Amino acid sequence: MAEAWIRSKSAALDAAIAQAAGLLAASRLPVIAGLGTDVAGARAAIKLAQSVGGVVDHMHSEALLRDLDVMREAGMMMTTPNEARLRADFLLLVGPGLIEAWPALPERLFANRRTVWLCPDAAAKPENRYQNMVVVGDNPRDLPVILAALRARCVGRPVAHPPLALATIDSLMAELRKVRFGVAIWSAAQHDGLVIEMLCGLVDDLNKGTRFSGLPLAPADNAAAVQQVAGWMSGFPLRTGFGRRLPEHDPWRFEASRLIDSGEADCAVWISAYGARSPTWKRNLPLVALTARPDTLGADVTIAVGRPGIDHDAVEHLAATATLSAVSASKPSTAMSVASVIGKIRAALPAARPC
């Protein structure tokens, strides 16, 4: 049984769909945001944005774009969790937020290899430390300078005022040079883009002598998969608008919260099928919410959706393999998927064309 609400009052699904389609049709610039959904939901959301001339943005675009910016402005060596597990003799854990980004990280990768954690968070406290693990640096704010110092020493340049003893930097560098296949692991949610670029530059420099690669941990809410879907369907990452009948990508112009708080956008669809996340914008505007926790938002139209991979089968980005893979529902239910709700909304739009 579908659950839907119009302004917090329980409503028939058809009425809620019609109301949502009406809000979108009346909008001059709608934003399809959140996008916490599976591949089918992302495909549907992007088609919807194309139909109504809207904008697509993911709740974790900021982190996605930090890694992507390094690829599209400099260079990045990367590897996969499987390859790290199979081959790495050394892990360089970089900064905080790693366990938070991938709770299975210690279990998947920490055993049987030397691990150095640069400027960790509480997850690396002594009681949580793993065998063979060494911590270097205790203040995450020092991380940019430590990385810069390491990179300078890697190519034999002098370093002034390092935040750690030069001997510590040099001995770590000596160790990095000796590994056979090292892997640096980070979570972009925690770093400025330039820190990631510095780290990737260090990894590239290390490859002059040995083999080293990077493992960026994907943000939550299936962000990496949604970004891929946007890439193949539009040719662009998220923060892309279809308002001028061709896709345009601009990380500043098409940021959902900015568009809404500035008053440029006049309608929003918020998609959060994985949990209770709420939008970060401040302004009130006509809002359609597709969420797994419908009690959390006071939207004009709210439609409850199932959780991908739990309530219904899904294709998702898997942290363990960094692939898009099919996942069977662990607790199948009758809850509707984001894709099916958006399909109904598209069908209810005036002059919509099924495809």
Place this chain on the structure above:
Amino acid sequence: MLTRLVGGRVIDPQNGRDAVGDIFIRDGRIVDAPPSGTADETYNVSNKIVMAGAIDVHSHIAGNNETIGRLSLPEERYPSDVVHPGHFPQPRGSWNTFETGRIYATMGFTTVVEPAVLPHHAMQAHLELADIPIIDKATLTVLGNDDFLLNLLHRREGPDAMRDYVAWTLAASRGLGIKVINAGGVAAFKDNLREFSLDDEVPGYGVSSRTIMKALQRAVHELKLPHRLHVHCNNLGIAGNVETALATIAAAEDLPLHLAHLQFYGYGKEGPRGFSSGGARLAEAVNAAGSVTVDVGQVMFGQTVTISCDVLRQFNARNGARPKKWMICDGDSNGGGIVPYNYRGTDFFNAVQWAVGLELFLLTKDPWRVFFTTDHPNGAPFTAYPDILALLMNRDLRAEWISRMPKEAMAVTTLASIAREYTLAEVAIMTRAAPARLLGLTDRGHLGPGALADVAVYETGTDKARMFREAALVFKDGQLIVRDGALLDYPTGRTLSVHTERERAMERRMCDYYEERYGLSPDFMTVADAAIGRPESFETIPCLS
């Protein structure tokens, strides 16, 4: 419903037909002229050329590497001024799945092979292919740098195990055939080797590139897969690598082997700059090796991006990126490298590359054994096809291009001395009949009764580029899709895959292996129909009898 195309010059080499005549279509298939009755729909195609829909055997149109390319190059575009009608999706000009289908269709292409799908990423490749409208697609599954296979060879387990493994992987990844990319070289790079040739051994496994290629060639042959082993050789892009290609051709022996984008292996070390064309030598070797087929991977000038699972090659090429950015992934098995590149007509090396490709086209005598590709997007985007066909069909046009190239570059090639011009019949063989035969697709690439009604109709005229860029009419499964170069509709295409058995013992073995090596079930790599999200997205192609 009966559709009749009246009075065109029908060029159908598979059926020995090259004459003015009619084509009849019923229920999505070509049929014989009915004894009586009139057609429900008639198209007058007099003074036009009628061919089967074209087939591209090697074009990187889908998968995670391509999409990383799309994401990394927001400035990259297909050249397009087309404004779609309001009810079409709106990604005009951008490098995405919809435009891929549209532009291929408007050129008269109806089947395209994505030649590099890593088994672990097959799900994404098939999702992307399902979003490419109109055309039918197929994939080649990449093996040859994967730990499991290298261990099989290391332990000398023999051809039965190899065959079962190939069959299992194909079934999981829903491929049409198997490709090997720098066999062993990508695994060797993970062990810090920076060069790798045919007889070099992968550290830790003690297996040579030749051994890997020969084992896969044999397994593909014994499984009677519709497409022979598809090979990306070692040493791509390096001066002197013509020797590698010649050795690989010789290694084919009497079993079928397809060498991909041969142009990228056509380089000698002669001349004042130590870089010269080996195109003539290579074409001579291909002419003499009856078991070998090749596609060219023609270079054309302009901005593109190189996307390859040859991680070693892409790593070595990264500092030559134009513009300066790149992504290299040490993946499970092969991985990938994305390196943008701008081929310049004023660049000595790029001009030699351009000439080598044309030499291979023009000096390979048998149009049934040389295939038309740019290795999209590596040599050029597939949107350059019409210009390449024009160059092949017109020696005066070639002479004009040559006159604008660096003279020292043309001096190390034989291109200026070649007078051959491709005929329309040869183009029809190279882009239709021969690819269908190469891929084992018996109802494509020709216009005989029973063939799929994938038909391209072109205007005649001296401007061959224009002729092939905008087909006058294109039918897909009998439905009119393109008129005068403009898209009329965008039906969903199918993905062609071969059916192989997941043999029981191998199934158990793969489960044990994935558990032991990765702590995972191999289920994550399985491509299930339901997950694609489109009904009837696959068509099964039988193995050879």
